[in-house]
Amino acid sequence: MITDIHCHFVPERYFGFIEADPAFGVRRARRVDDQVEVTVGSVSFGMNETFFDPERQIARMDQLGIERSVLSLATPLIDYAVPGPNAAAAARIYNDELAAVIATHRDRFAGWAFLPMQDPPAAAAELRRAVTELGLWGGHMGSNVNGRYLDAAEYAPIFDAAQALDVPLFVHPANPPGRDRTAAYELTIVSGYLFDSTLNVFNMIFGGLLDRYPDLRLCVAHAGGYGLLLRKRMQREVDTNPELARRIKGDVGDYLRRLWFDTVCFRGRLSALRHRQSRKTTTSFSAAMGRSRSENRIRSASSSEASAATRLAKRSCTATPRRCSGPRRQ
Numbered sequence: 245m246i247t248d249i250h251c252h253f254v255p256e257r258y259f260g261f262i263e264a265d266p267a268f269g270v271r272r273a274r275r276v277d278d279q280v281e282v283t284v285g286s287v288s289f290g291m292n293e294t295f296f297d298p299e300r301q302i303a304r305m306d307q308l309g310i311e312r313s314v315l316s317l318a319t320p321l322i323d324y325a326v327p328g329p330n331a332a333a334a335a336r337i338y339n340d341e342l343a344a345v346i347a348t349h350r351d352r353f354a355g356w357a358f359l360p361m362q363d364p365p366a367a368a369a370e371l372r373r374a375v376t377e378l379g380l381w382g383g384h385m386g387s388n389v390n391g392r393y394l395d396a397a398e399y400a401p402i403f404d405a406a407q408a409l410d411v412p413l414f415v416h417p418a419n420p421p422g423r424d425r426t427a428a429y430e431l432t433i434v435s436g437y438l439f440d441s442t443l444n445v446f447n448m449i450f451g452g453l454l455d456r457y458p459d460l461r462l463c464v465a466h467a468g469g470y471g472l473l474l475r476k477r478m479q480r481e482v483d484t485n486p487e488l489a490r491r492i493k494g495d496v497g498d499y500l501r502r503l504w505f506d507t508v509c510f511r512g513r514l515s516a517l518r519h520r521q522s523r524k525t526t527t528s529f530s531a532a533m534g535r536s537r538s539e540n541r542i543r544s545a546s547s548s549e550a551s552a553a554t555r556l557a558k559r560s561c562t563a564t565p566r567r568c569s570g571p572r573r574q
Contacts, residue, residue, distance in 0.1 A: 247354075248310045249414065250465055250506050252318035254295045255341035258334065259321070267330045268323060282320060289320040298345050302352055314414075315342060316356040316384040319437075322418055324389045328363030335360045335370050343378035356384035356414045359402065368401035375409050382411035382461075386418030387444035394444055395451025403457050412461035412504070417441045417469070441469030446478065449499040450491045463504035475500060 262268040273281040280291045294300040335358045342355040357374030359367040374380040417437035426436040445468050479496045482489050
């Protein structure tokens with residue numbers, strides 16, 4: 245089975261809730277044919293109706309030869325600056341609506357629970373509810389929460405819950421730094437988000453998160469940013485900096501191999517980088533609204549690569565192996 249673990253979905257009820265709450269600063273600025281312009285604060289994002297419509301999602305999956313998609317909230321609509329109670333209420337609505345869609349298309353969809361990360365105890369409670377009551381695969385996390393990366397001690401309740409539940413967490417970049425310098429030419433989307441994933445990956449390694457939770461299954465979106473490409477460069481710093489070396493218990497590559505990555509690129513695969521992998525497509529938030537950047541070569545995935553998503557989320561599937569030797573994805 246080819247499973248797309250990185251597919252964004254926005255239920256209408258959830259959008260209506262955040263659009264009505266001034267704390268989110270969200271509005272649907274205009275709709276023209278299949279195109280939707282969404283404004284979050286002062287920033288506009290181009291989306292299309294497929295984000296909002298499960299039937300269009302299924303049609304797209306059929307076109308690409310994808311048998312199952314694991315749905316998660318679209319990044320522009322995640323705002324960790326919103327007060328915790330507002331975010332917790334929004335998360336419950338999103339996850340309830342996601343579960344309802346999955347219930348009517350159980351053979352085609354699964355879901356990552358949206359977590360109100362700005363309130364870690366509430367996020368942990370929502371993860372438990374989403375998994376045990378709604379049947380979702382695991383949780384969706386931003387790579388940073390208002391500038392705090394995931395190795396920070398306050399997020400321990402979320403990781404404790406995931407480990408106790410034995411479910412994976414999908415880590416997607418959010419609110420990258422340097423937006424003032426990446427605003428032109430869509431560079432925030434092209435490189436900014438990947439840079440933030442890179443910062444988070446190395447913070448998780450050197451901040452001790454992976455040592456504290458050796459069995460935690462974390463899947464990092466967009467090939468883990470540039471972390472894999474910078475492995476040797478980071479290792480050189482470890483080898484020449486005793487203070488840095490004392491923060492980890494092995495080589496940088498040993499830690500990277502404990503993470504999962506999506507490695508389907510827009511033009512082929514990252515075949516030179518062989519670590520744990522899973523498969524995905526993604527849909528663009530390009531200013532040229534409605535352009536799909538879905539990976540159309542997913543049909544060429546080998547059987548071992550295509551089944552990696554079931555190994556990642558082994559609680560929800562019958563497959564149980566934990567290791568995978570395919571390429572990573574972007």
